Amino acid sequence: MSDRAVPATPPPLFDTAVVAGVGLIGGSVALGLRQRFLARRVVGLDASMDVLREAEALGVVDEVRISPGEWLREADLVVLAAPMRALEPLARELAPFLNPAALVTDVGSVKSGIAAEMERLGVRHFVPGHPMAGSERGGVVHARAALLENAVWVLTPTDHTPLTALSRARTLVEHLGAAPVVMPPAAHDDLVATISHLPYLASLALTHMVARDERLSLLAAGGFRDLTRVASGDPRMSRDMIVENKEALRCALERFRRQLERLEADLDEPEELLAAAYEGKRTRDSLPVVKRSLLPQKHDLVVAVPDRPNQIGAVTQALGAEGVNIKDIEVLAIREEGGALRLGLESPEEVQRAAGILTGAGFEVRGRS
Amino acid sequence: MSDRAVPATPPPLFDTAVVAGVGLIGGSVALGLRQRFLARRVVGLDASMDVLREAEALGVVDEVRISPGEWLREADLVVLAAPMRALEPLARELAPFLNPAALVTDVGSVKSGIAAEMERLGVRHFVPGHPMAGSERGGVVHARAALLENAVWVLTPTDHTPLTALSRARTLVEHLGAAPVVMPPAAHDDLVATISHLPYLASLALTHMVARDERLSLLAAGGFRDLTRVASGDPRMSRDMIVENKEALRCALERFRRQLERLEADLDEPEELLAAAYEGKRTRDSLPVVKRSLLPQKHDLVVAVPDRPNQIGAVTQALGAEGVNIKDIEVLAIREEGGALRLGLESPEEVQRAAGILTGAGFEVRGRS
Numbered sequence: 054m055s056d057r058a059v060p061a062t063p064p065p066l067f068d069t070a071v072v073a074g075v076g077l078i079g080g081s082v083a084l085g086l087r088q089r090f091l092a093r094r095v096v097g098l099d100a101s102m103d104v105l106r107e108a109e110a111l112g113v114v115d116e117v118r119i120s121p122g123e124w125l126r127e128a129d130l131v132v133l134a135a136p137m138r139a140l141e142p143l144a145r146e147l148a149p150f151l152n153p154a155a156l157v158t159d160v161g162s163v164k165s166g167i168a169a170e171m172e173r174l175g176v177r178h179f180v181p182g183h184p185m186a187g188s189e190r191g192g193v194v195h196a197r198a199a200l201l202e203n204a205v206w207v208l209t210p211t212d213h214t215p216l217t218a219l220s221r222a223r224t225l226v227e228h229l230g231a232a233p234v235v236m237p238p239a240a241h242d243d244l245v246a247t248i249s250h251l252p253y254l255a256s257l258a259l260t261h262m263v264a265r266d267e268r269l270s271l272l273a274a275g276g277f278r279d280l281t282r283v284a285s286g287d288p289r290m291s292r293d294m295i296v297e298n299k300e301a302l303r304c305a306l307e308r309f310r311r312q313l314e315r316l317e318a319d320l321d322e323p324e325e326l327l328a329a330a331y332e333g334k335r336t337r338d339s340l341p342v343v344k345r346s347l348l349p350q351k352h353d354l355v356v357a358v359p360d361r362p363n364q365i366g367a368v369t370q371a372l373g374a375e376g377v378n379i380k381d382i383e384v385l386a387i388r389e390e391g392g393a394l395r396l397g398l399e400s401p402e403e404v405q406r407a408a409g410i411l412t413g414a415g416f417e418v419r420g421r422s
Numbered sequence: 423m424s425d426r427a428v429p430a431t432p433p434p435l436f437d438t439a440v441v442a443g444v445g446l447i448g449g450s451v452a453l454g455l456r457q458r459f460l461a462r463r464v465v466g467l468d469a470s471m472d473v474l475r476e477a478e479a480l481g482v483v484d485e486v487r488i489s490p491g492e493w494l495r496e497a498d499l500v501v502l503a504a505p506m507r508a509l510e511p512l513a514r515e516l517a518p519f520l521n522p523a524a525l526v527t528d529v530g531s532v533k534s535g536i537a538a539e540m541e542r543l544g545v546r547h548f549v550p551g552h553p554m555a556g557s558e559r560g561g562v563v564h565a566r567a568a569l570l571e572n573a574v575w576v577l578t579p580t581d582h583t584p585l586t587a588l589s590r591a592r593t594l595v596e597h598l599g600a601a602p603v604v605m606p607p608a609a610h611d612d613l614v615a616t617i618s619h620l621p622y623l624a625s626l627a628l629t630h631m632v633a634r635d636e637r638l639s640l641l642a643a644g645g646f647r648d649l650t651r652v653a654s655g656d657p658r659m660s661r662d663m664i665v666e667n668k669e670a671l672r673c674a675l676e677r678f679r680r681q682l683e684r685l686e687a688d689l690d691e692p693e694e695l696l697a698a699a700y701e702g703k704r705t706r707d708s709l710p711v712v713k714r715s716l717l718p719q720k721h722d723l724v725v726a727v728p729d730r731p732n733q734i735g736a737v738t739q740a741l742g743a744e745g746v747n748i749k750d751i752e753v754l755a756i757r758e759e760g761g762a763l764r765l766g767l768e769s770p771e772e773v774q775r776a777a778g779i780l781t782g783a784g785f786e787v788r789g790r791s
Contacts, residue, residue, distance in 0.1 A: 185641060187645075205640065205641055207641065234640055234641070236637075240637075244637060244638055244640075244641050245641065247631055247632075247635075247638055248632075248638055248641045248642050248646050249641075249645065249646070251628070252628060252645065252646060252649045254682065254685050254686075255624050255628070255649075255682070256649065256702070256706075257681075257685060257698060257699065257702040258678055258681035258682045258685055259620070259621060259624070259678070259681075260701075260702040260703075260705040260706045261681050261685075261698070261701065261702060261705070262616055262674075262677060262678065262681060263616075263617075263705050263709070264701055264702075264704075264705040266616075268605075268609075268613060269613055269616055269617050270705075270708070270709060270710065271574065271603055271613075271710075272554060272574055272576065272603070272613050272614065272617045272618075273617050273709045273710065276556075276618065276621065276651070276652050277617050277618070277621060277709070278706075278709050278711070279648050279649070279651050279652070280621045280624075280625065280648075280649055280651075280652060281702075281706045281709070282645070282648050282649075282706075283645050283648070283649065284699075284702040284703060284705075284706040285703055285706045285707055286703070288696060288699035288700045288702070288703050289696060289699070291699050292692065292695050292696045292699045295689065295695070296689060296692050296695065299689040299690075302689065303686065303689070305631075306682065306686055308631060309627055309628070309631065309682075310679070310682075312626075312627035312628075312630050312631060313623065313624070313627045313675065313679075316623050316626060316627055316630075317623075317672065317675055320664065320665060320668040320671065320672070321668075323661065323665050326661050326664070326665065327657060327658060327661045329626060329630070330626065330653075330657035330658070330660050330661045331657045332629075332630065332633055333625070333626040333629040333630060333633075333650075333653040333657070334629075334653060334654055334655070334657050335633075336629040336630070336632050336633040336639075336653075337625075337629045337647075337650045337651075337653040337654045338654055339639070340632070340639055340642045340646065340647050340650070341639065341640075341642065342647070
């Protein structure tokens with residue numbers, strides 16, 4: 054055996070990952086799985102041939118499938134990422150073909166319904182999930198692994214979810230660069246009713262006031278635009294989400310009305326109102342900020358590094374010897390078996406060049422497509 | 423007389439402008455007046471010596487005064503820019519010293535009260551105003567002329583306001599780069615109750631829900647932060663604004679409640695709710711966007727240009743001959759007597775160099791302080 058360590062890609066967490074529903078979130082999960090070397094192969098399943106073609110062309114998935122079947126038994130990870138209204142029908146379609154040992158999760162924004170449905174279907178290793186990430190622009194074309202980085206990703210096990218499944222789901226989420234938060238499905242649904250669905254409804258109510266009086270739009274630039282941004286999302290997805298969670302949303306609305314009434318009463322109590330304004334500012338300013346990667350998004354390259362001494366040195370030296378300027382470097386999730394490095398380079402040409410150099414040195418690399 | 427046109431600064435719109443209250447908005451007005459050569463001199467009046475020292479050191483004003491007096495008779499423009507609660511007392515303090523011919527305006531965010539007070543005080547050439555611009559960060563240190571550029575600036579004449587005064591106020595606003603919109607004071611107050619004060623109250627109510635349940639802050643990153651940004655403004659200013667406008671705000675709240683009730687009822691009518699979601703998106707997406715200057719904010723220089731042929735050419739040639747690279751150029755408001763050009767340069771050093779070259783060629787220049 055040679056003294057010189059021969060680089061090798063660390064073994065992936067999963068062999069075959071299936072992402073069912075390849076839109077913004079599904080596509081981003083698929084990209085995260087690929088770019089961070091978490092699955093040997095990523096299969097995209099979608100009922101739309103157009104979506105599959107686009108996903109393949111963009112390098113979001115390794116393989117595509119238009120319908121479920123026996124082939125699904127090979128999957129040891131299945132991520133359901135269809136829109137809310139299609140999630141439970143999709144679960145019923147896939148259930149007969151799932152490998153009982155596969156970890157199954159979903160990315161829907163309301164959790165009680167799918168959690169109950171999966172128990173009815175007897176999918177034991179199912180861990181309901183909700184990555185709190187999104188964008189006004191949907192579709193696989195806007196998918197990117199970075200969308201999930203540092204995002205809160207709620208996991209909502211039921212009393213019947215095996216702890217081993219929860220543990221695997223947690224590992225998956227962490228390796229995608231997100232922050233897992235665990236709570237029961239109903240608790241999640243109550244919280245998102247307040248933090249997400251109620252603000253959507255309030256934002257919609259405000260825009261409807263503008264729709265009823267065009268003079269308002271004269272003055273509606275600036276802050277009002279910020280406040281109503283959520284009303285600009287996909288109408289059907291938003292509608293489905295709030296209808297699915299309507300009981301919790303009604304409770305949140307009731308609490309919201311009580312807060313508004315108290316504030317209205319305080320209009321005659323200026324000192325109380327001032328205290329309320331200070332408390333609002335204190336709370337708002339202490340909300341967590343999602344830290345996004347500082348790396349430039351465009352010219353980066355991810356390198357798999359095995360668990361051997363000085364692999365970061367080996368990568369940087371190989372590039373340095375050829376005059377490649379590494380502008381930024383970030384260690385992605387490190388596992389026992391090794392991990393991955395993300396390198397920020399100067400141009401697409403440098404990414405190509407660096408990829409060639411590192412491949413030649415035995416490393417496995419992935420760039421953005 | 424020589425053939426060669428000797429550059430000269432165009433005569434300003436006003437001789438002596440007084441800005442009373444030198445904070446974010448007052449300071450921005452003062453900077454706009456100076457940078458766009460709209461007044462021969464700009465005097466800052468403020469009860470705080472610290473604020474005056476800061477304004478002078480930042481080059482926001484030409485002179486400072488700590489209290490009103492006979493000197494005010496020299497002013498042909500007086501802009502009241504004190505906080506809401508101090509506006510009417512300030513008006514009463516200044517009124518005895520105002521030149522009857524001076525144009526007087528204010529920048530308060532509620533208009534009925536000050537309009538009535540000025541009529542009681544017999545200030546005839548008063549045009550109430552409300553530039554709809556702001557920032558989470560207040561104080562003269564954050565003032566900048568660009569804050570007002572392309573902002574909607576509401577002017578609210580009463581039935582007694584002379585049209586000549588309205589016309590002068592309109593000219594002032596346009597020359598500051600803002601867009602005047604004219605309506606009666608009560609109409610303005612109704613509209614801002616809906617577009618600004620109600621959203622503030624709704625945002626406050628949402629943050630109070632988070633304050634009452636810390637688990638919510640776990641999930642509150644992202645969209646919720648956007649939605650509650652207005653709750654992060656200055657609590658005292660926000661409180662004063664909504665208390666001043668409480669009658670109109672109560673009506674807006676009532677309309678908001680009706681919209682929310684209708685949406686809540688639609689939770690059981692998914693098709694209605696979908697239509698409401700589409701209508702909300704359509705309205706929100708059609709809101710006007712405030713176009714900010716495309717120029718980099720940092721390294722620019724404003725040059726006064728007289729109304730003579732080819733002055734833009736004269737400026738650019740003078741700089742080009744010395745190798746100054748003009749990265750961007752923008753024509754600021756042009757008047758009959760001439761106007762001003764804003765130049766984007768590469769560095770503070772280049773701004774210094776260009777200022778020297780243009781001053782040598784007889785132009786008057788102003789940079790950011």
